[in-house]
Amino acid sequence: MRVGALVLVVAIVAAIAWFTLRTPEAPPAPPAPTEVSWKAEPLPGGEAPPFASFAARRVGEPVPHWQFATVGLVDLGYELSVRVAADGDAPPLWPKNLVRFLGAYVRGTEPIAPDHVLVLPAGMLDEVAPSTAAVVLREDPRRLAGGRVLQVLPLTADEWRLLGRWSAAGVYAAIEAAEPGFVWRADRRSILAGDAGADLARRAEAEGSAVERTVWDELTWGPDGVRLDAYARANVETILRARVAYGRPAVVVCGERTLRFAAGPLGRDLREKEAVLTLPADRADELADALVAAAAESTVALDGVGFFAVGALEALPVIYGD
Numbered sequence: 001m002r003v004g005a006l007v008l009v010v011a012i013v014a015a016i017a018w019f020t021l022r023t024p025e026a027p028p029a030p031p032a033p034t035e036v037s038w039k040a041e042p043l044p045g046g047e048a049p050p051f052a053s054f055a056a057r058r059v060g061e062p063v064p065h066w067q068f069a070t071v072g073l074v075d076l077g078y079e080l081s082v083r084v085a086a087d088g089d090a091p092p093l094w095p096k097n098l099v100r101f102l103g104a105y106v107r108g109t110e111p112i113a114p115d116h117v118l119v120l121p122a123g124m125l126d127e128v129a130p131s132t133a134a135v136v137l138r139e140d141p142r143r144l145a146g147g148r149v150l151q152v153l154p155l156t157a158d159e160w161r162l163l164g165r166w167s168a169a170g171v172y173a174a175i176e177a178a179e180p181g182f183v184w185r186a187d188r189r190s191i192l193a194g195d196a197g198a199d200l201a202r203r204a205e206a207e208g209s210a211v212e213r214t215v216w217d218e219l220t221w222g223p224d225g226v227r228l229d230a231y232a233r234a235n236v237e238t239i240l241r242a243r244v245a246y247g248r249p250a251v252v253v254c255g256e257r258t259l260r261f262a263a264g265p266l267g268r269d270l271r272e273k274e275a276v277l278t279l280p281a282d283r284a285d286e287l288a289d290a291l292v293a294a295a296a297e298s299t300v301a302l303d304g305v306g307f308f309a310v311g312a313l314e315a316l317p318v319i320y321g322d
Contacts, residue, residue, distance in 0.1 A: 034058045036091055040072070043104055050103035056091035059083070062180040066091040068099055074147065076106060081140060082152040085185045094128045102135070102152060109215075114139040114150060115168040116215065117160060119231060129186045133157040138172060138182070153182055156190040164211055164238040166204035174200055209242035212250055219254035221275050224299045224309035225268070226259060228291075233310060237288045245284035266305055277307055 035057045040049035051072030059067050064086040070079045080102055082095050101124075106112050119134045132154040140151035153175065155163065163171045174191040176182055191197060214235060220227045228236060235252075243250040244261050252259040257273050264278035279287060279302065287302055291310070294300050300308040 037071075038096060040100065040103075043100070047104075049100065050107045054096065054099055056095075058086065058091075063183055065181070065183040066095075068095045069149070070099060070103055073103060073106070076112070078112075078148040078150050080106070080137075080152060081149045083181060083183045085183050092128075094125075098125070098152070109217075112137060112150070115163075115211075117155070117163065119160065129154060129184070129188075131156045131188065131190065134160040136160075136163065136168070136171075138168075151182060154184055154188070156192075158190055158192045161234070161238065162192060162200065162204060164214075164235065165209055165242040166200075166207060167210035169210070170200070170203065170207075204242075208246035208248065209238065209250075212243070212248070214239070214250070214252045216252055216254045219252060219257045219259060221259075221270050222309065223306070225270075225301075225306040226275060226277070227309045227311055229311050233291060233294075233308075236308065237291055240284045240288040240291070244279065245281055245288075247281045266303055268305060268307060279307075 035055060037053055037055040039053050040051050042049055051070045053071045054068060055071065056066045056068045059065055065083050066086055067081060067083050068091070069081045073079050080099055082099060084092060084095050102118070105118060114137060116137045117134055118137075120132065125132045134155040134157070135152050136155055137150040138153050140149040142149070153172075155171075159171060159175075171191070172182075174196075178191055179185065179188060192200060216232060216235075218229075218232075226236075239250045239252075239261055244263055247263045249263075250261040252261075258275070260274070260276045262276065262278045263281040263284075266279050266283070268278070269276040283302065287300070287307065290302070291300050291308060294308075294310045296310060296312055298310050299306050300310060
C-alpha cells in the first residue's frame with residue numbers, strides 16, 4: 001500500500017509539472033505607445049490641410065505629458081507644439097483638432113510673431129478645457145528636429161487681459177510656476193486666482209504694459225473714428241489704461257493698415273492707411289471709462305474729438321478665477 005501510494009503521488013506530481021510546463025501563458029501586454037503620428041485631414045469644406053501631418057510624443061519630464069507637434073509649417077519659419085498632461089496610455093485626441101484649427105489660422109494670418117494671442121471661438125474647448133478662452137504662441141527654447149517651435153499655451157479670459165495690461169514674460173513666469181514645463185492640464189486654474197493672483201494684479205498696475213504691438217483681423221475707420229467690435233473695444237481699453245496712461249505708445253496692425261496711439265495733445269489724424277490718436281496721458285483713463293460705458297452703435301469722443309465708433313457688442317468670454 002505504501003509503495004502504491006508513493007507511486008500515485010509521484011504520478012500526480014509529474015502530471016502537474018507536465019501541464020505547468022506545457023500550458024501556454026497569456027502573452028504579455030504590448031507596451032504603451034510612446035509616439036503616435038497622423039496624416040493631417042482636410043479642413044471642413046474640403047480645403048487642403050494646413051500641414052502634412054502631426055505627431056504626439058510621450059515625455060516624462062518635468063511631468064508626464066504628450067507633446068503634439070505639426071510637420072509641414074516649416075515654410076512659415078516654425079512648427080506649432082502643444083504639451084498636454086498625460087492621462088492614460090494613449091494621447092488625447094482633442095489637441096489634433098485644435099492644432100489643425102491653429103495651423104489654418106497661422107497660414108491665413110499676417111506673419112505670426114512670438115507672444116501672438118488668439119481668442120478662440122466661443123465654446124470651442126468647453127468639453128475638454130472649459131476655462132480656456134484664448135491661446136498665446138510662446139517661443140519654445142526646446143527645438144524640434146525641424147527647427148523653431150511656437151508652443152501653444154492656454155489662457156483664461158482674465159489671463160488674456162493680464163497679458164495685455166502687463167507683459168508676456170510676467171505671465172509666462174507665473175504660468176510655469178503653476179504648471180511646470182507649460183504642460184496644459186484641462187482643469188487648470190487661472191494664475192489670477194487667490195492671493196498669488198492679487199500680487200500679480202498689483203504688479204501689473206504698478207508696472208503698466210510692455211506690449212507695444214497688437215495684430216487685429218479687421219481695422220477700419222471713418223468720420224466718427226476707429227470702428228470697434230467687442231474684442232477691439234476690450235483691447236483698446238487695455239491700451240489706454242496700460243500704455244497711454246503711462247506715457248507709452250502703442251500700435252495696432254492689420255495688413256497694410258496701422259493704428260497708432262500716443263500721449264500728446266488731444267487730436268486724431270485719420271489717413272487712408274494710417275490713423276494716429278493722441279491724448280494727454282492723464283486723460284487716458286477718462287477716455288477708457290467713456291469707451292466702457294458706450295452703448296452699441298455709438299460714438300466715443302473727448303471735447304468734441306470723435307475717437308471711436310462702437311459697433312455690435314457681442315458677449316466676451318466669461319472671466320474665470322476667484
